[in-house]
Structures are given as structure tokens and as C-alpha cells.
Amino acid sequence: MDKLSLPEEQAMQSIWQIGEGNVKAFLEKMPEPQPPYTTLASTVKNLEKKGYLKSRMIGNTYVYRPTITEEEYKKRFMKEFIQGYFDNSYKAMVNFFIEQEQMSKEELKEILDMIEGKKSS
Structure with a gap:
């Protein structure tokens, strides 16, 4: 999995809080200043392409859920951080x-x- 950008990490924070939902629900959980809906929708699509989210259609709305827990992400991020900046x-x-x-x-x-x-x- 690719490393997350800052906007992607912020989106994942709200997604992890909710667990499963649509872009509107994720947007409502994000702290101010919230990104525009279309920006978050693009970010969510990128997260799906990177493998962090899975989606399914319910009616005419995509519902997303994380494929990795926050704990798993923290472990992976910290391991790479320690290796990259502090020679493991x-x-x-x-x-x-x-x-x-x-x-x-x-x-x-x-x-x-x-x-x-x-x-x-």
C-alpha cells in the first residue's frame, strides 16, 4: 500500500471513526475547515485505488469501508518512519x-x- 498524503490521512481519520459510510457522512465527521465535498470524494476514490477502502453500491450511493484498521496503519507507518529517519x-x-x-x-x-x-x- 502506498503511503497516505496528509489529506488522505485526514479522510481516513473520519472513515475510521465511522467505520462504513458515504462521502457525506465522512465529511460531517471531519474537523473544520472541511474540504469541499468534491475534493473529499476524489480523495476517497484515490484511497480506494490505493487499497485502503472497498466500496459497494447501495441504491445510487457508494458506501465505503476501510480495508485496514487504524492500528494496522499506525504500525506500518511507524515502522517505515523509524527505518527511514532513525536507521531502524x-x-x-x-x-x-x-x-x-x-x-x-x-x-x-x-x-x-x-x-x-x-x-x-
Whole structure:
């Protein structure tokens, strides 16, 4: 599957919230400023071509549903992100955020606590 553009990711966020629906329903779930209906309709068609959505006709309306869950997309995106920007090193990623002062000591401690909690399970 191709990587999603920002407008495609925004559309998928509303689609994942709804689960299945038409373009109008997806548009209503999108935050302001909402794209024009025709723009979103084009984006949805592109998402279908990329394999992120499947469609079926109900009456004279196309109804779409995701073929990938939000969780699956996050896993794939993060894996590619870590590989591409941090040479497949989560340690390098965490270090980057610490050096950029984007992560506090408290947040790092919370992460360590989560890791320790997983180890004891």
C-alpha cells in the first residue's frame, strides 16, 4: 500500500471513526475547515485505488469501508518512519526527541514504567 498524503490521512481519520459510510457522512465527521465535498470524494476514490477502502453500491450511493484498521496503519507507518529517519533504532528516535527537548524526564520515566509493566506481565 502506498503511503497516505496528509489529506488522505485526514479522510481516513473520519472513515475510521465511522467505520462504513458515504462521502457525506465522512465529511460531517471531519474537523473544520472541511474540504469541499468534491475534493473529499476524489480523495476517497484515490484511497480506494490505493487499497485502503472497498466500496459497494447501495441504491445510487457508494458506501465505503476501510480495508485496514487504524492500528494496522499506525504500525506500518511507524515502522517505515523509524527505518527511514532513525536507521531502524527506537533508541535513536527517543534520543532525538530528548535532544530536541520534545520529551521530558517525566515522560521518559513513564515510558520506562510502561516497559517494566509489560515485562512483569
